Amino acid sequence: MKSKFLWWALGILGFVFLLSSLTITIVEYQRFKASTAVFPAGSTIAGVPVGELDAAGAEARIADCYNLPVTLHIESSAIQASPQELGFSIDVPSLVQAGLNQIRGGGYWAALWNRTTASPVAVPLDASVDRVILVNYLNTVISPRYTQAGASVTPIPNTTNFDPSASGNHLDVDSAAANIETALLSPDIHEADVPVVDDSGDTASYASLEAFLRHNIDWVGFDGLVEVYLKSLADGQSLHFAVWDGETVSPDIAYSGFSTIKIPISISLMRRLDEPYSDTVINLMEEMIVNSENTAADTLMAYYIDETRGPLIVSEDMAALGLENTFLAGYFYTGAPLLQLFATPANSRTDIDLDPDSYNQVTLSELGKLLEGIYNCAENNSGLLNETFPGEITQPECRLTIDILTLPKPLQFIMTSLPPDATVADKYGYGLDMDGIFRTITDNAIVYTPGGDFILSVAVYDPDWLNATDGQRVIGRLSQTVYNFFNLENQAYWWFDTQ
Structure with missing residues (x-):
């Protein structure tokens, strides 16, 4: 009986202890929940020091820091903008809670056994900018x-x-x-x-330049055929068009080459002559280019290319360069035989036929490509001539050819209206057709200017009779317009006439 009572007493006592422990645990848990956590010294949240601050203090400090306006410096001016205006967003309470979680890493039980960390916490910034x-x-x-x-x-x-x-x-x-x-x-x-x-401001487009060139053809009042080929040697942009009495026609028309064919002859000579050139060769080349002497051209072809096939070899060189409309079918001397009859895409056109010379024909774009090839060879020892005839045409030869093309000539066309700071290396061509009527002028040039170098080829044709002064005015006005396009800060002005 006594033993049974003892067991009951012990049971009641155990229950009291258990109930007391549970009560103490609940009370301590409530204290834990109600306690104010303080961040250890050295703690940072989002890069902001929050040591020895409670959660509310940490939130206030972080918000104050990230809500400060940003001063924007625009040259010598400044303007302030709020972070929210600039698309900034941050969830400060979540960042602080992440810090509290580090402090209370083990939760209530760690706090009960005094195992919460006293080490500084570091919470990285978690924010975004829209x-x-x-x-x-x-x-x-x-x-x-x-x-x-x-x-x-x-x-x-x-x-x-x-x-x-x-x-x-x-x-x-x-x-x-x-x-x-x-x-x-x-x-x-x-x-x-x-x-x-x-x-620096927008430059005029090549489309607007073409429209302006057409406008100037109308301004001059020329109602014949005008063809223009232009290429910038700086960026490679180009334009190419033709008009006849104000109407657009397809360019790359076959023209009688006249003396412009002497540019291809010069290239064939460069392939076959050894440096340094003799004074005799240089003098003959100057006569051929500057004075358009046909005898000099015939002599150079006969002695240094081939006595019989010289003109055809020049044509073969042009074909090797990919120029299918440029040819010379015979020598210049009176009575020279036609060595070959050439059919080309240009002279086979049915829409325009200027009845070009069967001995000697060119197109503007192909003459432009030849001049570009000489320019690149002289400037960079690269380009069409060097790629097609590697090791046969040298940079000094190309420079000599340009020097000769730059020499003063009896007449001026592209050069007529350009200022002294422009250097023109050109070869023009004109002459009487088989019926004795003067109809065509072409001028083809490398033009060096302060604002950029370019290739310009212009042809003027009148089916009835071309007044040389009218042709010169057309070419001069167009060349000045192109010069001004490349030299906006140093433009030339038309003073030749008024209309």
Whole structure:
């Protein structure tokens, strides 16, 4: 009986102890939940020091830091913008809670046994910048206030001149956005540079240049055929068109070559002559190019290319260069036999037939390609001539040829209206047709100018009779217009006549 009572007493006592332990645990848990955690010294959240601060204090400090306005520097000006305007967003409570979780790493039981960490916590920044909002702010708020667009180059009607573009500037949006993002995502940086890039102004397009050249043909009042081939030697852009009495026609028309065929003869000579050239050869080349002496051309072909087939070898060289419309079918001397009859894409056209000389024909684009080949050979020892005839045509030979093409000539066409700072290496051609009527002038040039070098070939044709002065006016006005296109800051002005 006594033993049974003892067991009951022990059971009741155990229950009391168990109930007391549970009560103590619940009370301590409530205290744990109600306790205010303090971050250990040296703690950082999102790069902001929060040591010895409770959760509320940490949130306030972080919010204060990341809500500071960002000062944007635009050249000599500055403007402040709130992070929210710039697309910045941050969840501060979540960051602080992540820090608290590190402090309370073991939860209630770790705190009960006094095993919570006293080491500093470090919570990295977790924030974002909406690039769409940021870029929109730059484009709609900053750009209209602090930048100004430039004005495009505009041709001036009834002149050869262009109204130069007005310079402007624009924001470098990508760089500005990157700088601002860096500031927004840093607790210490609250300013950012917004770069402004100067614009030199838009240049006139080649389409507008072509339209302006057509306008100037109309201004001169020439109603015959005009063909223009132009290529920039800096960027390779080109234009090529032809008009007849104001109507557009297909270019690459077959013309009688006259003395322009002496450019191909010079290239064939370069292939076969050894350096250094003798004085005799140089003198003959100068006579051929400068004075258009046919006897000099015949002598050079007969002695240095082939006495019988010299002209045909020149034609074969042109074919090797990919020029299928350029040929010389006989010597220049009176009564020279026609060595071969050439049919080409240009002289086989049915839409336009100028009845070109069966002995000697060219097209403007092919003459332009030859001059470009000589230019590249002289400047860089590269290009069409060097690639087609490797080791046979040298840079000094090309430079000598350009020097000869640059020598003063009895007449001027492309050079007529250009200022002294332009250097023209050209070969023109003109002559009487088989019926004794003067109809055609062509001039083909490498033009060196301060604003850029270019190839210009122009042909003028009148089916009835070409007044040489009219042809010179057309070519001179077109060449001056092209010069001004490349030299907007140093334009030439038309002073030859008024209309």
